[in-house]
Structures are given as C-alpha cells and as structure tokens.
Amino acid sequence: MSVDQWLAVSQADADRRGLPALKPLLETLARMTSTLRAADFNERADGSKP
C-alpha cells in the first residue's frame, strides 16, 4: 500500500469512527512514513535501493 493510499484509507476510517480531528495528525504520520520508506537502509526483494 502506498503512503497516499494508506492516508486515504486511514482518514476515511477516522471519519467513520467520528474522529475527524485525527485527520491532520494522520497527515503528519504520513509525512514521517514517506521519510522512513525513502531511507537508504531499506531493503527490497529485487535487490534495488530506494
């Protein structure tokens, strides 16, 4: 799941649970997740690097 897909699903879930105030926090987490996934210490099954 891409970060954008994850964010859309998570924000929809926050709405469904009656927690709209959570949505900006999830955007912050999404930015951090993008940073994490872009780090060069990540491994990929095909042997390539981020």
Place this chain on the structure above:
Amino acid sequence: MISIEEFGKRWRAREISSEQATGECLQRIEAGNPRLNAFIAVLADEARRQARAADRELAAGHDRGALHGVPISVKDLLDMRGLPTTAASRVRDGHVADRDAPAIAHLRQAGAVIVGKTNLHEFAFGTTSEDSAYGPVRNPFDPLRSPGGSSGGSAASVAAGMALASIGSDTGGSIRIPAAACGIVGLKPSFGEVSCDGVVPLSRTLDHVGPLTQTVADAALLYHVLLGDVAAVAPPPMPVSGLRLAVARPYFCDLLDDEVRARFDEALDRLRSAGARIADIEIHHAADIAAVYMHISFADAAAYHAITLDTMPERYTEPVRLRLEMTRYVLAEDYVRAMNGRDVLRREVDAALAQHDALLLPTLPIPAPPIGAASVPVGRSSEPVRSMMLRLTQLFNMTGHPAISVPMGHTAAGLPCGMQLVGCRAQTDALLRVALACEIHVKGELTQTA
C-alpha cells in the same frame, strides 16, 4: 537548596536532621505546589515518619549510605505499594499498586525519604507536562511556561526545592528535556541498566528510569542506588585536559534558538580552554531519526493502549487520546523498517563514540515553551513544539546510549538551557566521570526568578 552530597555531610556532622530537611521540602511543597502543580500526591505524614526513622538510625550508628535520610520525589508512573499509580490519567482510576517497583524498593533500602509522587504528561506521552488529568505542571522559572516533560513534575519539584532529587522515566527525552527546561541535571542511563518493572510503560524497548538532580555527583549517587548499590559513592571525575569530545553539527545544530546556540558555543569554548579536544563528527542518517522513532514508539504505545482507547476513551485527556489513536495506524511493514533504521542509527552512534569519550549537543533546541503553544519561533521559521522538544534526545532512546543533561546557562529572559553528553553503551559510569569533569565548564550563572 542543598545537594544530596551537601546534605549528607551536614547530616553526618549533626548540623541538620532528615526531619528538618524533609520538613523544609514539605513547606516548599505546601507554599509552591498550588502554583506549580508539581505533585499529584504529597506523602507528608509518611515522609516525616521515614525522616525521623532515618535520624534515629544514624544516631544509633546505622548509616545506610548516600541516600539515607534524603527527601526525594518520584514520578507518578512508578508503583509504590499501597498507593495509586495514576500516570496522570483517569484511565488509572481505582488502581492501587500491590508492590513497589524495584527502583522504589532500592530507594527504600537506601533509606531515602519519599515526599510525594509527581505530576507528568499523561501516560508519559508528551514532552510538555500540560496534558494531565491533574492539570498542567508549571515551570519554576516562569509559571506561564512548560517545565518540559514528561517528567515535568519531577524537574519542577527539584528546581523549586521541594525535593533534593527525583526519579523520572525517559522514552524519548522525558528526563533530559525537563531537566534542561528547569536548570537541573537529568540522567538517562544506558538501556536496561535500571529496571523498568513496575513502571507504566510507553514503549518497553525505549523506556528508561533515571534520576533528576541538582548536580552530576548527585545523579551518580542516585543512579547507583537505582542499580541496587545502596552504599554508592560518586566516581572521580576524569581530567578535562585531554578529554576527547565530539560535536555532530549537521541536523543536531541546524535548528537551534539563537540563545541556545550561543550558550552551546560558549560552553564549547570554555571546554576547549580547559584543555578538552573537540572534533566535528556526523551521524549520517540523522535526518531519519524522527521518522524511525515515531514508528517504533507509536506501535508500542498502540499495543498498550488499544483496549482502553476502545473501552474508556473519555478518561483520556483529549489531546493524548487523539495522539494515541494516531498510533494505531502504523503498519507492521513500517514498524519493521523503523527497527532496521534503529540498528543503523545505533551503529552510527557507536562509530561516532569509538574515538571519543562523549558526544556533546544541546539537550533542547529551544528554551521552555509557553504552556499551550503548538509552535515556537526558531530563527526565522516557526516550528512545532513537539518535534522540537524531542529532536535532540530521542535518538539515544533508540540506540540505548547513556545520556545526561547538564545546566548550560540561561537566556536573557532567565530561562535555563542544557547541554547533553552522550557516552558509550553500558558505560554510564564513564559518562558520569566525563560529565563530572565538564559540569563546571558547561554551567553558567543561574538565578531562579520565580
């Protein structure tokens, strides 16, 4: 306010009694706690009883060691038998601890006098101590500002003379941050040295227990007692001349308040003048620290709080509840990526310390922020308070290296600054010896204004 060392000398010379010192702390609590809100529970009667018992033991020739008769406070995150451990949350209503946490048991064996349990950021999940079921803690230097957190009540209690020292916990900086914001010393020992059993967890792989004190020597004494070494003596300082110190400027000095930067550079100059050698080094993956930390700490917090978030959400303060809800959205694959990143960062800090006695960096990049502020000016930009508070401390919770915050002067407005010294893993005593040597050079004039 006297240090533990000074109290011990005067107590053993019969110039002061534990009952007198404890009574003075209790008087300051009674006078100052309505303003600072540092304590959730004050144990006045029990503390006086413990103090009288200590005085009687000394008179009978039974001296337990450096902590005997010393009035201290304890963060209300640690279990004390027969008392609630509130974690500053209504979620814990009705809880009563059935045994002492090992850290508390060691304090009792050492004869310490526990004057009360201190306020904190709810469940230690924050760095300002303003989100608490018992109301915000206020900074003794300016009650409109945060004392830092999450061990904010512990730091405020020591800075305001309500206890000679305190015990806190540190998951991302929660001992060092309030120590810096309140102008005292805060030690996060090497990971795993001090037991976290009986301590309400935030993240079991990041949590540490340690002391908040007025001096490095006191931190050394209390650290050893927390290890179970009741008859502890402070280690000798290393000579400053010849110390091999390192500063990592990229990332760690990129975003600093102008006055914090000035105090840091002045302290480095004083250390150089005293003969220390200071090299520049780099932590290559420093830009990834916040992302790695967030995914590890969030996943751990989510596991601990999931059931109560579902069953009693109204018992959390709203800001903490919302942020804990956020933690539940971390994906397993990202948690694993973060754990890989943690290993990389640990190796990089190990490598940075291979040729040096300690790393030096500011503890907090900003002075204590106003209570309620979401962002603060840093240079020409506005930065989120939360990320700024954690920015320079959270790395060493992930890597497990011991780190200590030492007072480093103050701003023109009288707000304290702190320098952080970081040592090799499992070598907390060696770090303390470096900090003992550096303390006088790092420290500036500090006047409490409130």
